[in-house]
Amino acid sequence: MADITTTSTQPAQPVAVSRWRSGAGRVLEGLISFAVLMLLIEGGIRLFNVEPYIFPAPSAIAMALYSGIASGLYLKALAVTLTEILGGFAIGSVCGILLGIAMVQIPVLDRFVYPYVVALQTVPKVAIAPLMIVWFGFGISSKIIIVALTCLFPSLVNTIAGLRAVDSDRIALIKAMCGSRAQLLRYVQLPNALPYIMAGLNTGIVLAVIGAIVGEFVGAKTGVGVLILQANFGLDLASMFAVLVLLGITGVILSFILRQVEIRLCFWSGKATK
Amino acid sequence: MTMAATAAVQSPALAVSGVGLTYHTSSGPVEALRGISFDVRDAEFVSVVGPSGCGKSSLLKLILGLERATRGSLAASGREITGPSRGVGAVFQAPVLLPWRTIEENVLLPMDVMKLDRRETTERAHALLRMAGLGDFGRKYPYELSGGMQHRASIVRALVHDPKLLIMDEPFAALDAITREQMAAELQRIWMESGKTVVFITHSISEAVFLSDRIVVMSARPGRIMEVFDNPAPRPRRFTDLSSPALAELTTEIRRSLDLASAA
Numbered sequence: 191m192a193d194i195t196t197t198s199t200q201p202a203q204p205v206a207v208s209r210w211r212s213g214a215g216r217v218l219e220g221l222i223s224f225a226v227l228m229l230l231i232e233g234g235i236r237l238f239n240v241e242p243y244i245f246p247a248p249s250a251i252a253m254a255l256y257s258g259i260a261s262g263l264y265l266k267a268l269a270v271t272l273t274e275i276l277g278g279f280a281i282g283s284v285c286g287i288l289l290g291i292a293m294v295q296i297p298v299l300d301r302f303v304y305p306y307v308v309a310l311q312t313v314p315k316v317a318i319a320p321l322m323i324v325w326f327g328f329g330i331s332s333k334i335i336i337v338a339l340t341c342l343f344p345s346l347v348n349t350i351a352g353l354r355a356v357d358s359d360r361i362a363l364i365k366a367m368c369g370s371r372a373q374l375l376r377y378v379q380l381p382n383a384l385p386y387i388m389a390g391l392n393t394g395i396v397l398a399v400i401g402a403i404v405g406e407f408v409g410a411k412t413g414v415g416v417l418i419l420q421a422n423f424g425l426d427l428a429s430m431f432a433v434l435v436l437l438g439i440t441g442v443i444l445s446f447i448l449r450q451v452e453i454r455l456c457f458w459s460g461k462a463t464k
Numbered sequence: 465m466t467m468a469a470t471a472a473v474q475s476p477a478l479a480v481s482g483v484g485l486t487y488h489t490s491s492g493p494v495e496a497l498r499g500i501s502f503d504v505r506d507a508e509f510v511s512v513v514g515p516s517g518c519g520k521s522s523l524l525k526l527i528l529g530l531e532r533a534t535r536g537s538l539a540a541s542g543r544e545i546t547g548p549s550r551g552v553g554a555v556f557q558a559p560v561l562l563p564w565r566t567i568e569e570n571v572l573l574p575m576d577v578m579k580l581d582r583r584e585t586t587e588r589a590h591a592l593l594r595m596a597g598l599g600d601f602g603r604k605y606p607y608e609l610s611g612g613m614q615h616r617a618s619i620v621r622a623l624v625h626d627p628k629l630l631i632m633d634e635p636f637a638a639l640d641a642i643t644r645e646q647m648a649a650e651l652q653r654i655w656m657e658s659g660k661t662v663v664f665i666t667h668s669i670s671e672a673v674f675l676s677d678r679i680v681v682m683s684a685r686p687g688r689i690m691e692v693f694d695n696p697a698p699r700p701r702r703f704t705d706l707s708s709p710a711l712a713e714l715t716t717e718i719r720r721s722l723d724l725a726s727a728a
Binding site for chain 2: 357367384461
C-alpha cells in the first residue's frame with residue numbers, strides 16, 4: 191500500500207514541470223510566429239505603399255496603442271468598459287445560476303419561465319440595446335443590463351444541464367441516507383454541476399465583452415466602444431486597430447482567469463471514478 | 465403482553481413476508497418479484513443469488529426503502545420499512561464515491577447528511593478506515609485509489625453511522641477475480657469484527673458460499689425464492705475451504721438450484 195502513495199505522488203512532479211516548460215515553450219512559439227507575421231505585414235505595407243486609411247502598418251498601430259495608453263485615454267475608457275463587463279457578467283451569471291437551480295427544483299417554473307428565456311435569447315441584443323438606452327440612459331447602468339442579459343443564458347442553460355446530469359447511483363446514495371432534496375442539491379447536484387457552470391461562465395465572459403461594446407455603440411459617453419466609433423469617424427485606422435488589440439487582450443485575460451479558476455475548482459473533473 | 469414483548473425482542477433483523485413488486489411501464493405491468501419471504505437473524509450473513517434480471521436489485525431497493533412493495537411487507541428489527549432508514553447502510557455495485565471529496569470526506573458523507581455528532585463519527589471513521597487498510601489514504605481523492613480500495617472506502621462509508629443492517633448489491637462485480645477474492649476475505653473480517661447483519665446480493669456462487677451463513681436462491685423473472693441453503697462451516701473461512709467436501713457439495717447443490725432457477 192505504501193508503494194501506491196509513492197507511485198501516485200512522485201511522477202506528478204516531473205509531469206508538472208514538463209507541462210510548465212512546454213507551456214513556456216508554447217508562449218515563445220506564439221510570440222515568434224506573431225513577430226514574423228507582423229514583420230511580413232509591415233514589409234508588405236511598405237513595399238506596396240498601402241495608404242494608412244486602408245490598412246495601418248503594425249508599427250503605426252503600436253505607436254497609437256502606446257500613445258493611447260500613455261495619455262491615459264485608453265485606460266480610462268477600458269476602466270468604464272471593464273466595469274460594465276464585470277458588473278453585467280456578475281449579475282447575469284448569478285441570476286442565471288439561481289434561476290437554473292430554481293427551474294430544476296420547481297418543474298412548474300421550468301415550464302412557465304423557460305419559453306420566455308428562450309424568446310429573450312432569440313432576440314438579438316443589438317435589437318434590444320436601444321430600448322435599454324431609452325430605459326436606463328446613456329450611463330453605465332444600461333450597458334450593465336445589456337451585458338447581464340447576454341450572460342444570463344449560457345450560465346442558465348449550463349446550470350440546468352449540470353444539475354440534471356447526475357448519476358442515478360449518487361441520487362440513490364443520498365436518498366438511502368435519508369437525505370432531503372436540499373441535501374441532494376448541496377452535496378451532489380451543485381458540485382456535479384460546477385464544471386458545467388464554469389463552461390457556461392467561460393462562454394458568458396466572451397459574450398459579455400461583445401455585449402458591452404454593442405451597448406456602447408448604440409449610445410454611450412465613454413468606453414472602448416466609443417473610442418472605436420471615434421477612431422472610425424476620423425478614419426484613424428491605426429487607433430482603431432490599437433483599441434481592438436486592447437479589447438482582444440482584455441478578452442483573452444478574462445477568459446484565462448476564468449479557466450484558471452475552473453482548473454482549481456474542478457480539479458476532479460474528467461478523472462475516472464465510478 | 466409479555467408475549468408481545470418477547471416477540472419484539474426476538475423480531476429478526478430483517479423480515480420479508482410475502483413481498484411482490486410490479487412495475488408499471490408504458491408497455492404494461494412488469495412483475496419483478498412474487499411471494500418473497502425470508503428472515504435474516506441478527507448478525508447473520510445472508511446472500512441472495514439468482515440469474516440476472518431475477519429482481520435482486522429490486523429487492524435491495526425495497527429493503528433500502530427506496531421503493532414500496534406492491535404486496536406484502538418488509539420489517540427491520542420489527543419496524544415496518546416505509547422509507548429510507550438510518551438503521552441501514554448501503555453498498556452499491558459501483559463505489560459511488562464523490563470525486564470532489566477526499567476519501568475521509570466521502571466516508572463522512574453520512575455524518576453531513578444525517579447531521580451526526582462530528583467528533584464521535586470522525587473517530588469511528590478513522591477506526592473503520594484503519595480496519596479497512598485505508599488509514600493512510602483519508603486525504604487522497606478517489607481517483608488516486610485503486611478500484612479495490614475505492615470499494616473498501618464505500619464499505620466504510622456504509623458502516624460509519626453504525627447501522628444494524630448492511631445491504632450490499634454485487635459490490636465486487638466490477639473487480640478482477642483476484643481482487644474479488646481478497647475483498648471477500650476482507651469483508652468476512654470486517655463482518656466478524658463489526659457484528660453487523662448483512663444482506664449480500666451477488667451472482668457469484670463461490671463468493672456466496674464463502675461469505676454466507678445462508679444462501680437464498682432466486683428464480684428468473686418474476687423473482688421467486690427457489691431454495692434456501694444453510695452453510696454452517698466454521699469461521700474464519702479461507703477460499704481454499706471451498707474445495708472441502710461439504711462446501712463443494714453445497715456449491716454443487718446451489719448450482720443445480722440456479723440451473724433450475726434460470727430454466728423456471
